[in-house]
Amino acid sequence: MELRQLRYFVAVAEELNFGRAATRLRIAGPSLSQQIKALERDLGVRLFERDRRTVTLTAYGETLLPRTRALLEQADELRRAARGFAVSEPVRLGYVSWRPPDLEERVSGVAQLRVDAWVLPSHAQAGRVADGSLDLAICWVRATDLAEQQLTARLIGADRLSAVSVGGETAVRARDAVVLVDADADAWASWNIYALEFARATGATVERIDDHGITGPAFFDHVRRLGRPVISSPKRDATPLPSGLVRRPVIEPAPVWTWGLVSRWDETNPAVLAAVAALTREVVVDFGAAPYWLPGDDPFRPGAATYQP
Template structure:
């Protein structure tokens, strides 16, 4: 059998073939190719959907539509695994190339070829696909200096960064002359000793406040407001134990459910401890993309649009969720 090949055809048509047989992508949307590449990268529809910020069923339907248009199967998939087919493997390099060419064409059309990169910083959470989202509008330079939320917001205000993903309140935005859009949110949970994995009422949770305000100013503000609003117990610590292994030591010592810090949102829970949902109400931590209110660079605004488009705020404003009163993403009717 002849080896599979891939080549770029005329007028942007992408051709893949084996011997004398080829497939033309003349009518395939660039968006579908991005979906295909993301699934190929992850080999998991759930993770790919999360990266793309679309619903899993919608992603699956788009891939099936792409396969129908191409008249080939791109993935072998069952309940346990996802693998590229030979046709999918043959198409993948050219799909990547076509996406790169389209992004470069768009940047060139916008006059971005010689533009300075947009500087963006973050605290803990960031979109896994932010480079892909911004590729067509600007180049990103992700700052490796990871700092607390209040510090990153201040760096945007003083011009050290163009954008930052951080936790802020309305008073921060006002004081620093910043604007913000929601780009992510974490549903916080409690960690307790033992095997009881049932939900726990917010009033029965303990929150840790750390004396190191330089590192934990934003968390302390959030936790204090949560405790005041719900009746949760406050425990003061001085060892950075609001997260990490020391946090788990405090959970064992207190023998009470303790609210997790978003910095440890995705940490593995030790075998002797258990995660528990918090309810009545459920604490939500929001991640804002912030930029200077008087920002003159249109590329910064282009990146804001690219990173915030399609963000679903319904989990944040759903009934039973709790946000600080001054959270910029809290429903106006609250």
């Protein structure tokens, strides 16, 4: 049982409509339904009676609702108290592979910044913000992730991805490129999601690997083995480009990877809020000439919700 599931229960109980509750929670309807079913399994009782038209609380649900509200209020009060104690503590920031070169300068005078040395994948860093291990993280994130983990994000940077090939000078069309997808779904979860959606949208070829060759010497080995342009991930790597390989722009469309500054929805620590404002103030991110491509669930797509409540 998780506090998040209890919040979902209260929302559905108040709306008596899964669609409205999902909109209120900024979560997909099927995901909300699955979480409620999981909570019912954990509790061993049915909380709702539902059919195609109506949703009603069961007797168990009626009994547990006020107790759940009280429990959530206690949890919120504990969180507020803990953050009140932590106002004078450094703001903990994690990142994946990119961060602004003037990071510390931007927050100088408004917050004491501690950059976490534990570099982890995007989904892991977002999770650490959600569980309180970090205050902020610079990572790639989906709108669904933000909603489910009660996070918010502001755009702080973007990478226009290129391809690496054996020779060649002209730009590479997306449908003529290859994207690598690694079997390690934990280490490369965010990249795999991005790469597979890009392939579905553009016709690029998916090449499945199991050697973590998304970066480093193994990546260049795959480029030579395939003999085709392979799209390079945004993961920074100190390995120099080997002789005989060239980096080429990708067009029609150009893949863009966004970096968001992620924090908690209900953040109240003045130092954290000041750091967010300082790091994103007057930030202008240029995605480059159109056409460019962003995943459908990217919160920074033109017209998408900004997730800055």
